[in-house]
Amino acid sequence: MIRYPVSKAQLEALIEAEKPGWLAKAAKKTKTFRDLGHYDEASSDWSEVKAVYMRLQGEGKCAYCERKLESVAFGKVEQDIEHFRPKGNIKHWKTPKKLADQGIAATPAPNAGKGYYLLPYHPFNYAAACKPCNSTLKKDYFPIAGQYALDVDDPTKLADELAYLVYPIGSIDDDPEQLITFYGLSPKSVATVASHAQHRALVTIEFFKLDEPEKRKNLYRERAFIIMALFALLEKTTVGTPAEIKQAKDRLDGLLTPALAHLNCAKSFVRLFNDLPDEARVIYDRVLQFLSSIS
Ligand SMILES: [Zn+2]
Structure with missing residues:
Protein backbone atom coordinates (compact mmCIF):
# COMPACT_ATOMS: atom_id res chain seq x y z
CA MET A 1 0.00 0.00 0.00
CA ILE A 2 0.96 3.61 -0.51
CA ARG A 3 -0.65 6.93 0.31
CA TYR A 4 -2.44 8.97 -2.38
CA PRO A 5 -2.21 12.56 -1.14
CA VAL A 6 -5.18 14.89 -1.59
CA SER A 7 -6.65 17.60 0.61
CA LYS A 8 -10.34 17.75 1.55
CA ALA A 9 -10.84 20.82 -0.65
CA GLN A 10 -9.06 19.17 -3.59
CA LEU A 11 -11.06 15.97 -3.22
CA GLU A 12 -14.35 17.83 -3.05
CA ALA A 13 -13.41 19.86 -6.13
CA LEU A 14 -12.57 16.66 -8.04
CA ILE A 15 -15.92 15.15 -7.02
CA GLU A 16 -17.88 18.23 -8.08
CA ALA A 17 -16.03 18.35 -11.39
CA GLU A 18 -16.91 14.70 -11.99
CA LYS A 19 -20.54 14.96 -10.92
CA PRO A 20 -21.82 18.49 -10.27
CA GLY A 21 -24.21 18.59 -7.33
CA TRP A 22 -23.00 15.29 -5.86
CA LEU A 23 -21.81 16.80 -2.56
CA ALA A 24 -25.15 18.52 -1.90
CA LYS A 25 -26.97 15.27 -2.66
CA ALA A 26 -24.59 13.44 -0.32
CA ALA A 27 -25.25 15.91 2.50
CA LYS A 28 -28.98 15.46 2.07
CA LYS A 29 -28.69 11.69 2.20
CA THR A 30 -26.50 11.85 5.30
CA LYS A 31 -29.17 13.96 7.01
CA THR A 32 -31.76 11.31 6.19
CA PHE A 33 -29.59 8.57 7.74
CA ARG A 34 -29.01 10.76 10.80
CA ASP A 35 -32.78 11.15 11.23
CA LEU A 36 -33.33 7.43 10.72
CA GLY A 37 -30.48 6.41 13.03
CA HIS A 38 -29.17 3.89 10.51
CA TYR A 39 -28.27 3.50 6.85
CA ASP A 40 -31.15 2.76 4.49
CA GLU A 41 -31.80 3.80 0.91
CA ALA A 42 -33.36 2.36 -2.22
CA SER A 43 -30.47 3.15 -4.54
CA SER A 44 -26.96 4.47 -4.06
CA ASP A 45 -24.96 7.20 -5.82
CA TRP A 46 -21.33 6.53 -4.96
CA SER A 47 -20.54 4.82 -8.26
CA GLU A 48 -20.92 8.25 -9.86
CA VAL A 49 -17.61 9.30 -8.29
CA LYS A 50 -15.69 6.04 -8.72
CA ALA A 51 -13.55 7.54 -11.50
CA VAL A 52 -12.29 10.26 -9.13
CA TYR A 53 -10.73 7.65 -6.87
CA MET A 54 -9.41 5.56 -9.76
CA ARG A 55 -7.62 8.61 -11.20
CA LEU A 56 -6.32 9.58 -7.79
CA GLN A 57 -5.00 6.08 -7.12
CA GLY A 58 -2.39 6.01 -9.87
CA GLU A 59 -4.90 5.78 -12.72
CA GLY A 60 -6.58 2.57 -11.68
CA LYS A 61 -4.63 0.94 -8.86
CA CYS A 62 -6.30 -0.98 -6.08
CA ALA A 63 -6.04 0.93 -2.80
CA TYR A 64 -5.00 -2.18 -0.89
CA CYS A 65 -3.00 -4.58 -3.06
CA GLU A 66 -1.59 -2.01 -5.54
CA ARG A 67 -2.50 -4.06 -8.58
CA LYS A 68 -3.07 -1.85 -11.58
CA LEU A 69 -6.31 -2.50 -13.39
CA GLU A 70 -7.70 -1.22 -16.70
CA SER A 71 -7.88 2.48 -17.58
CA VAL A 72 -10.53 4.71 -16.05
CA ALA A 73 -12.40 4.74 -19.37
CA PHE A 74 -12.77 0.94 -19.49
CA GLY A 75 -11.89 -0.33 -16.01
CA LYS A 76 -14.78 0.80 -13.80
CA VAL A 77 -16.35 -2.62 -14.06
CA GLU A 78 -13.21 -4.20 -12.55
CA GLN A 79 -13.19 -2.01 -9.46
CA ASP A 80 -15.48 -1.39 -6.55
CA ILE A 81 -15.93 1.90 -4.81
CA GLU A 82 -15.21 0.61 -1.37
CA HIS A 83 -16.49 1.99 1.93
CA PHE A 84 -13.49 1.91 4.24
CA ARG A 85 -15.77 1.98 7.28
CA PRO A 86 -18.77 -0.28 6.50
CA LYS A 87 -22.00 1.66 6.09
CA GLY A 88 -24.76 -0.70 7.22
CA ASN A 89 -23.29 -3.59 9.13
CA ILE A 90 -20.00 -4.66 10.71
CA LYS A 91 -18.97 -8.27 10.71
CA HIS A 92 -16.71 -9.50 13.46
CA TRP A 93 -13.23 -10.35 12.22
CA LYS A 94 -11.91 -13.36 14.06
CA THR A 95 -8.27 -12.67 14.83
CA PRO A 96 -6.14 -15.46 13.34
CA LYS A 97 -4.16 -17.38 15.93
CA LYS A 98 -0.77 -16.30 14.59
CA LEU A 99 -1.79 -12.65 15.15
CA ALA A 100 -3.51 -13.30 18.48
CA ASP A 101 -0.23 -14.84 19.64
CA GLN A 102 1.38 -11.46 18.98
CA GLY A 103 -1.08 -9.61 21.20
CA ILE A 104 -3.55 -8.53 18.50
CA ALA A 105 -7.20 -8.67 19.54
CA ALA A 106 -10.03 -7.25 17.43
CA THR A 107 -12.80 -5.61 19.46
CA PRO A 108 -16.09 -7.56 19.19
CA ALA A 109 -18.24 -6.02 16.45
CA PRO A 110 -21.38 -4.11 17.50
CA ASN A 111 -24.84 -5.56 17.04
CA ALA A 112 -25.63 -6.70 13.52
CA GLY A 113 -27.50 -4.29 11.32
CA LYS A 114 -25.68 -1.13 12.24
CA GLY A 115 -22.62 0.35 10.65
CA TYR A 116 -21.06 3.78 10.19
CA TYR A 117 -24.41 5.13 9.04
CA LEU A 118 -23.22 8.74 8.82
CA LEU A 119 -20.31 7.90 6.52
CA PRO A 120 -21.82 6.23 3.40
CA TYR A 121 -21.37 9.50 1.52
CA HIS A 122 -18.23 10.92 3.11
CA PRO A 123 -15.49 11.46 0.48
CA PHE A 124 -12.83 10.29 2.95
CA ASN A 125 -14.62 6.99 3.46
CA TYR A 126 -14.15 5.81 -0.14
CA ALA A 127 -11.39 4.09 -2.02
CA ALA A 128 -11.29 2.25 -5.32
CA ALA A 129 -10.44 -1.39 -4.74
CA CYS A 130 -10.18 -4.51 -6.85
CA LYS A 131 -12.87 -7.15 -6.51
CA PRO A 132 -10.66 -9.69 -4.68
CA CYS A 133 -9.67 -7.08 -2.05
CA ASN A 134 -13.12 -5.59 -1.62
CA SER A 135 -15.74 -8.18 -2.50
CA THR A 136 -13.86 -11.32 -1.48
CA LEU A 137 -11.82 -10.12 1.48
CA LYS A 138 -12.96 -6.81 2.95
CA LYS A 139 -16.73 -7.27 2.81
CA ASP A 140 -18.24 -5.72 5.97
CA TYR A 141 -15.22 -6.30 8.19
CA PHE A 142 -13.55 -3.43 9.99
CA PRO A 143 -11.36 -4.70 12.82
CA ILE A 144 -10.30 -2.19 15.45
CA ALA A 145 -8.46 -2.31 18.77
CA GLY A 146 -10.48 0.47 20.48
CA GLN A 147 -14.20 1.12 20.78
CA TYR A 148 -16.53 1.44 17.80
CA ALA A 149 -17.88 4.98 17.37
CA LEU A 150 -20.69 4.55 14.87
CA ASP A 151 -22.35 7.91 15.50
CA VAL A 152 -19.44 10.02 14.28
CA ASP A 153 -19.85 11.80 10.93
CA ASP A 154 -16.21 12.69 10.27
CA PRO A 155 -13.51 10.05 9.67
CA THR A 156 -10.80 12.46 10.82
CA LYS A 157 -12.28 12.21 14.34
CA LEU A 158 -12.06 8.44 14.59
CA ALA A 159 -8.39 7.93 15.44
CA ASP A 160 -9.36 6.72 18.93
CA GLU A 161 -10.97 3.67 17.41
CA LEU A 162 -7.46 2.38 16.72
CA ALA A 163 -8.40 0.90 13.35
CA TYR A 164 -6.23 -1.98 12.25
CA LEU A 165 -6.71 -1.39 8.52
CA VAL A 166 -5.07 1.66 6.95
CA TYR A 167 -6.86 4.30 4.87
CA PRO A 168 -4.62 5.47 2.01
CA ILE A 169 -6.50 8.48 0.57
CA GLY A 170 -5.33 11.91 1.76
CA SER A 171 -3.42 12.39 4.98
CA ILE A 172 -6.05 11.56 7.57
CA ASP A 173 -4.43 8.25 8.51
CA ASP A 174 -0.90 6.91 8.90
CA ASP A 175 1.20 6.77 5.74
CA PRO A 176 1.02 3.09 4.69
CA GLU A 177 4.70 3.14 3.73
CA GLN A 178 5.56 4.08 7.32
CA LEU A 179 3.80 0.89 8.43
CA ILE A 180 4.43 -1.63 5.66
CA THR A 181 7.61 -2.27 3.69
CA PHE A 182 8.81 -5.18 1.56
CA TYR A 183 11.66 -7.62 1.61
CA GLY A 184 11.80 -8.88 -1.95
CA LEU A 185 8.33 -10.03 -2.92
CA SER A 186 6.91 -10.16 0.60
CA PRO A 187 5.42 -7.36 2.70
CA LYS A 188 6.42 -6.95 6.33
CA SER A 189 5.90 -4.53 9.18
CA VAL A 190 8.27 -1.54 9.38
CA ALA A 191 8.01 -1.62 13.19
CA THR A 192 9.78 -4.62 14.66
CA VAL A 193 8.62 -4.20 18.26
CA ALA A 194 5.05 -4.68 19.44
CA SER A 195 3.00 -1.50 18.97
CA HIS A 196 -0.25 -0.46 17.34
CA ALA A 197 1.77 0.53 14.27
CA GLN A 198 3.20 -2.98 14.04
CA HIS A 199 -0.21 -4.52 14.63
CA ARG A 200 -1.77 -2.39 11.86
CA ALA A 201 0.84 -3.63 9.42
CA LEU A 202 0.42 -7.28 10.44
CA VAL A 203 -3.39 -7.15 10.31
CA THR A 204 -3.45 -5.33 6.96
CA ILE A 205 -1.02 -7.83 5.42
CA GLU A 206 -3.00 -10.78 6.81
CA PHE A 207 -6.43 -9.33 6.08
CA PHE A 208 -5.77 -8.74 2.38
CA LYS A 209 -3.56 -11.86 2.06
CA LEU A 210 -0.74 -9.68 0.77
CA ASP A 211 1.89 -12.24 1.72
CA GLU A 212 0.26 -15.39 0.39
CA PRO A 213 1.74 -16.37 -2.99
CA GLU A 214 -0.66 -19.27 -3.46
CA LYS A 215 -3.86 -17.37 -2.73
CA ARG A 216 -2.80 -14.15 -4.47
ZN1 LIG B 1 -6.67 -5.27 -4.55
Whole structure:
Protein backbone atom coordinates (compact mmCIF):
# COMPACT_ATOMS: atom_id res chain seq x y z
CA MET A 1 0.00 0.00 0.00
CA ILE A 2 0.96 3.61 -0.51
CA ARG A 3 -0.65 6.93 0.31
CA TYR A 4 -2.44 8.97 -2.38
CA PRO A 5 -2.21 12.56 -1.14
CA VAL A 6 -5.18 14.89 -1.59
CA SER A 7 -6.65 17.60 0.61
CA LYS A 8 -10.34 17.75 1.55
CA ALA A 9 -10.84 20.82 -0.65
CA GLN A 10 -9.06 19.17 -3.59
CA LEU A 11 -11.06 15.97 -3.22
CA GLU A 12 -14.35 17.83 -3.05
CA ALA A 13 -13.41 19.86 -6.13
CA LEU A 14 -12.57 16.66 -8.04
CA ILE A 15 -15.92 15.15 -7.02
CA GLU A 16 -17.88 18.23 -8.08
CA ALA A 17 -16.03 18.35 -11.39
CA GLU A 18 -16.91 14.70 -11.99
CA LYS A 19 -20.54 14.96 -10.92
CA PRO A 20 -21.82 18.49 -10.27
CA GLY A 21 -24.21 18.59 -7.33
CA TRP A 22 -23.00 15.29 -5.86
CA LEU A 23 -21.81 16.80 -2.56
CA ALA A 24 -25.15 18.52 -1.90
CA LYS A 25 -26.97 15.27 -2.66
CA ALA A 26 -24.59 13.44 -0.32
CA ALA A 27 -25.25 15.91 2.50
CA LYS A 28 -28.98 15.46 2.07
CA LYS A 29 -28.69 11.69 2.20
CA THR A 30 -26.50 11.85 5.30
CA LYS A 31 -29.17 13.96 7.01
CA THR A 32 -31.76 11.31 6.19
CA PHE A 33 -29.59 8.57 7.74
CA ARG A 34 -29.01 10.76 10.80
CA ASP A 35 -32.78 11.15 11.23
CA LEU A 36 -33.33 7.43 10.72
CA GLY A 37 -30.48 6.41 13.03
CA HIS A 38 -29.17 3.89 10.51
CA TYR A 39 -28.27 3.50 6.85
CA ASP A 40 -31.15 2.76 4.49
CA GLU A 41 -31.80 3.80 0.91
CA ALA A 42 -33.36 2.36 -2.22
CA SER A 43 -30.47 3.15 -4.54
CA SER A 44 -26.96 4.47 -4.06
CA ASP A 45 -24.96 7.20 -5.82
CA TRP A 46 -21.33 6.53 -4.96
CA SER A 47 -20.54 4.82 -8.26
CA GLU A 48 -20.92 8.25 -9.86
CA VAL A 49 -17.61 9.30 -8.29
CA LYS A 50 -15.69 6.04 -8.72
CA ALA A 51 -13.55 7.54 -11.50
CA VAL A 52 -12.29 10.26 -9.13
CA TYR A 53 -10.73 7.65 -6.87
CA MET A 54 -9.41 5.56 -9.76
CA ARG A 55 -7.62 8.61 -11.20
CA LEU A 56 -6.32 9.58 -7.79
CA GLN A 57 -5.00 6.08 -7.12
CA GLY A 58 -2.39 6.01 -9.87
CA GLU A 59 -4.90 5.78 -12.72
CA GLY A 60 -6.58 2.57 -11.68
CA LYS A 61 -4.63 0.94 -8.86
CA CYS A 62 -6.30 -0.98 -6.08
CA ALA A 63 -6.04 0.93 -2.80
CA TYR A 64 -5.00 -2.18 -0.89
CA CYS A 65 -3.00 -4.58 -3.06
CA GLU A 66 -1.59 -2.01 -5.54
CA ARG A 67 -2.50 -4.06 -8.58
CA LYS A 68 -3.07 -1.85 -11.58
CA LEU A 69 -6.31 -2.50 -13.39
CA GLU A 70 -7.70 -1.22 -16.70
CA SER A 71 -7.88 2.48 -17.58
CA VAL A 72 -10.53 4.71 -16.05
CA ALA A 73 -12.40 4.74 -19.37
CA PHE A 74 -12.77 0.94 -19.49
CA GLY A 75 -11.89 -0.33 -16.01
CA LYS A 76 -14.78 0.80 -13.80
CA VAL A 77 -16.35 -2.62 -14.06
CA GLU A 78 -13.21 -4.20 -12.55
CA GLN A 79 -13.19 -2.01 -9.46
CA ASP A 80 -15.48 -1.39 -6.55
CA ILE A 81 -15.93 1.90 -4.81
CA GLU A 82 -15.21 0.61 -1.37
CA HIS A 83 -16.49 1.99 1.93
CA PHE A 84 -13.49 1.91 4.24
CA ARG A 85 -15.77 1.98 7.28
CA PRO A 86 -18.77 -0.28 6.50
CA LYS A 87 -22.00 1.66 6.09
CA GLY A 88 -24.76 -0.70 7.22
CA ASN A 89 -23.29 -3.59 9.13
CA ILE A 90 -20.00 -4.66 10.71
CA LYS A 91 -18.97 -8.27 10.71
CA HIS A 92 -16.71 -9.50 13.46
CA TRP A 93 -13.23 -10.35 12.22
CA LYS A 94 -11.91 -13.36 14.06
CA THR A 95 -8.27 -12.67 14.83
CA PRO A 96 -6.14 -15.46 13.34
CA LYS A 97 -4.16 -17.38 15.93
CA LYS A 98 -0.77 -16.30 14.59
CA LEU A 99 -1.79 -12.65 15.15
CA ALA A 100 -3.51 -13.30 18.48
CA ASP A 101 -0.23 -14.84 19.64
CA GLN A 102 1.38 -11.46 18.98
CA GLY A 103 -1.08 -9.61 21.20
CA ILE A 104 -3.55 -8.53 18.50
CA ALA A 105 -7.20 -8.67 19.54
CA ALA A 106 -10.03 -7.25 17.43
CA THR A 107 -12.80 -5.61 19.46
CA PRO A 108 -16.09 -7.56 19.19
CA ALA A 109 -18.24 -6.02 16.45
CA PRO A 110 -21.38 -4.11 17.50
CA ASN A 111 -24.84 -5.56 17.04
CA ALA A 112 -25.63 -6.70 13.52
CA GLY A 113 -27.50 -4.29 11.32
CA LYS A 114 -25.68 -1.13 12.24
CA GLY A 115 -22.62 0.35 10.65
CA TYR A 116 -21.06 3.78 10.19
CA TYR A 117 -24.41 5.13 9.04
CA LEU A 118 -23.22 8.74 8.82
CA LEU A 119 -20.31 7.90 6.52
CA PRO A 120 -21.82 6.23 3.40
CA TYR A 121 -21.37 9.50 1.52
CA HIS A 122 -18.23 10.92 3.11
CA PRO A 123 -15.49 11.46 0.48
CA PHE A 124 -12.83 10.29 2.95
CA ASN A 125 -14.62 6.99 3.46
CA TYR A 126 -14.15 5.81 -0.14
CA ALA A 127 -11.39 4.09 -2.02
CA ALA A 128 -11.29 2.25 -5.32
CA ALA A 129 -10.44 -1.39 -4.74
CA CYS A 130 -10.18 -4.51 -6.85
CA LYS A 131 -12.87 -7.15 -6.51
CA PRO A 132 -10.66 -9.69 -4.68
CA CYS A 133 -9.67 -7.08 -2.05
CA ASN A 134 -13.12 -5.59 -1.62
CA SER A 135 -15.74 -8.18 -2.50
CA THR A 136 -13.86 -11.32 -1.48
CA LEU A 137 -11.82 -10.12 1.48
CA LYS A 138 -12.96 -6.81 2.95
CA LYS A 139 -16.73 -7.27 2.81
CA ASP A 140 -18.24 -5.72 5.97
CA TYR A 141 -15.22 -6.30 8.19
CA PHE A 142 -13.55 -3.43 9.99
CA PRO A 143 -11.36 -4.70 12.82
CA ILE A 144 -10.30 -2.19 15.45
CA ALA A 145 -8.46 -2.31 18.77
CA GLY A 146 -10.48 0.47 20.48
CA GLN A 147 -14.20 1.12 20.78
CA TYR A 148 -16.53 1.44 17.80
CA ALA A 149 -17.88 4.98 17.37
CA LEU A 150 -20.69 4.55 14.87
CA ASP A 151 -22.35 7.91 15.50
CA VAL A 152 -19.44 10.02 14.28
CA ASP A 153 -19.85 11.80 10.93
CA ASP A 154 -16.21 12.69 10.27
CA PRO A 155 -13.51 10.05 9.67
CA THR A 156 -10.80 12.46 10.82
CA LYS A 157 -12.28 12.21 14.34
CA LEU A 158 -12.06 8.44 14.59
CA ALA A 159 -8.39 7.93 15.44
CA ASP A 160 -9.36 6.72 18.93
CA GLU A 161 -10.97 3.67 17.41
CA LEU A 162 -7.46 2.38 16.72
CA ALA A 163 -8.40 0.90 13.35
CA TYR A 164 -6.23 -1.98 12.25
CA LEU A 165 -6.71 -1.39 8.52
CA VAL A 166 -5.07 1.66 6.95
CA TYR A 167 -6.86 4.30 4.87
CA PRO A 168 -4.62 5.47 2.01
CA ILE A 169 -6.50 8.48 0.57
CA GLY A 170 -5.33 11.91 1.76
CA SER A 171 -3.42 12.39 4.98
CA ILE A 172 -6.05 11.56 7.57
CA ASP A 173 -4.43 8.25 8.51
CA ASP A 174 -0.90 6.91 8.90
CA ASP A 175 1.20 6.77 5.74
CA PRO A 176 1.02 3.09 4.69
CA GLU A 177 4.70 3.14 3.73
CA GLN A 178 5.56 4.08 7.32
CA LEU A 179 3.80 0.89 8.43
CA ILE A 180 4.43 -1.63 5.66
CA THR A 181 7.61 -2.27 3.69
CA PHE A 182 8.81 -5.18 1.56
CA TYR A 183 11.66 -7.62 1.61
CA GLY A 184 11.80 -8.88 -1.95
CA LEU A 185 8.33 -10.03 -2.92
CA SER A 186 6.91 -10.16 0.60
CA PRO A 187 5.42 -7.36 2.70
CA LYS A 188 6.42 -6.95 6.33
CA SER A 189 5.90 -4.53 9.18
CA VAL A 190 8.27 -1.54 9.38
CA ALA A 191 8.01 -1.62 13.19
CA THR A 192 9.78 -4.62 14.66
CA VAL A 193 8.62 -4.20 18.26
CA ALA A 194 5.05 -4.68 19.44
CA SER A 195 3.00 -1.50 18.97
CA HIS A 196 -0.25 -0.46 17.34
CA ALA A 197 1.77 0.53 14.27
CA GLN A 198 3.20 -2.98 14.04
CA HIS A 199 -0.21 -4.52 14.63
CA ARG A 200 -1.77 -2.39 11.86
CA ALA A 201 0.84 -3.63 9.42
CA LEU A 202 0.42 -7.28 10.44
CA VAL A 203 -3.39 -7.15 10.31
CA THR A 204 -3.45 -5.33 6.96
CA ILE A 205 -1.02 -7.83 5.42
CA GLU A 206 -3.00 -10.78 6.81
CA PHE A 207 -6.43 -9.33 6.08
CA PHE A 208 -5.77 -8.74 2.38
CA LYS A 209 -3.56 -11.86 2.06
CA LEU A 210 -0.74 -9.68 0.77
CA ASP A 211 1.89 -12.24 1.72
CA GLU A 212 0.26 -15.39 0.39
CA PRO A 213 1.74 -16.37 -2.99
CA GLU A 214 -0.66 -19.27 -3.46
CA LYS A 215 -3.86 -17.37 -2.73
CA ARG A 216 -2.80 -14.15 -4.47
CA LYS A 217 -0.66 -15.42 -7.30
CA ASN A 218 -1.09 -12.29 -9.40
CA LEU A 219 0.36 -10.08 -6.68
CA TYR A 220 3.51 -12.14 -6.46
CA ARG A 221 3.83 -12.56 -10.22
CA GLU A 222 3.49 -8.82 -10.84
CA ARG A 223 5.86 -7.86 -8.03
CA ALA A 224 8.40 -10.33 -9.47
CA PHE A 225 8.23 -8.80 -12.96
CA ILE A 226 8.67 -5.34 -11.49
CA ILE A 227 11.76 -6.37 -9.50
CA MET A 228 13.18 -8.06 -12.59
CA ALA A 229 12.72 -4.88 -14.62
CA LEU A 230 14.01 -2.65 -11.83
CA PHE A 231 17.14 -4.73 -11.34
CA ALA A 232 18.19 -4.28 -14.96
CA LEU A 233 17.69 -0.54 -14.65
CA LEU A 234 19.44 -0.34 -11.28
CA GLU A 235 22.48 -2.10 -12.70
CA LYS A 236 22.65 0.58 -15.37
CA THR A 237 22.81 3.24 -12.65
CA THR A 238 26.13 1.78 -11.47
CA VAL A 239 28.17 1.38 -14.67
CA GLY A 240 28.72 3.39 -17.86
CA THR A 241 29.46 6.96 -18.77
CA PRO A 242 28.12 9.77 -16.58
CA ALA A 243 25.52 10.48 -19.28
CA GLU A 244 24.42 6.83 -19.36
CA ILE A 245 24.21 6.70 -15.57
CA LYS A 246 22.17 9.90 -15.50
CA GLN A 247 19.81 8.54 -18.14
CA ALA A 248 19.31 5.33 -16.13
CA LYS A 249 18.64 7.30 -12.94
CA ASP A 250 16.17 9.56 -14.74
CA ARG A 251 14.36 6.53 -16.13
CA LEU A 252 14.24 5.01 -12.65
CA ASP A 253 12.78 8.21 -11.19
CA GLY A 254 10.26 8.26 -14.02
CA LEU A 255 9.13 4.76 -13.10
CA LEU A 256 8.86 5.23 -9.35
CA THR A 257 5.65 7.25 -9.29
CA PRO A 258 2.28 6.44 -7.70
CA ALA A 259 1.13 5.24 -11.13
CA LEU A 260 3.47 2.24 -10.89
CA ALA A 261 1.82 -0.94 -9.67
CA HIS A 262 3.33 -2.25 -6.44
CA LEU A 263 5.24 0.97 -5.81
CA ASN A 264 5.84 0.14 -2.15
CA CYS A 265 7.50 -3.15 -3.17
CA ALA A 266 9.47 -1.40 -5.94
CA LYS A 267 10.77 1.36 -3.66
CA SER A 268 11.71 -1.16 -1.00
CA PHE A 269 13.77 -3.09 -3.55
CA VAL A 270 15.49 0.10 -4.78
CA ARG A 271 16.45 0.94 -1.18
CA LEU A 272 17.83 -2.57 -0.68
CA PHE A 273 19.85 -2.32 -3.91
CA ASN A 274 21.32 1.01 -2.85
CA ASP A 275 22.05 -0.08 0.73
CA LEU A 276 22.97 -3.75 0.30
CA PRO A 277 23.55 -4.49 -3.40
CA ASP A 278 24.81 -8.03 -2.81
CA GLU A 279 21.66 -8.89 -0.89
CA ALA A 280 19.57 -7.33 -3.67
CA ARG A 281 21.32 -9.62 -6.16
CA VAL A 282 20.38 -12.64 -4.05
CA ILE A 283 16.77 -11.46 -4.03
CA TYR A 284 16.91 -10.90 -7.79
CA ASP A 285 18.12 -14.48 -8.34
CA ARG A 286 15.31 -15.77 -6.14
CA VAL A 287 12.83 -13.70 -8.13
CA LEU A 288 14.05 -15.24 -11.38
CA GLN A 289 13.74 -18.71 -9.87
CA PHE A 290 10.23 -17.86 -8.67
CA LEU A 291 9.19 -16.63 -12.11
CA SER A 292 10.44 -19.78 -13.78
CA SER A 293 8.63 -21.95 -11.23
CA ILE A 294 5.14 -20.47 -11.26
CA SER A 295 2.29 -21.51 -13.46
ZN1 LIG B 1 -6.67 -5.27 -4.55
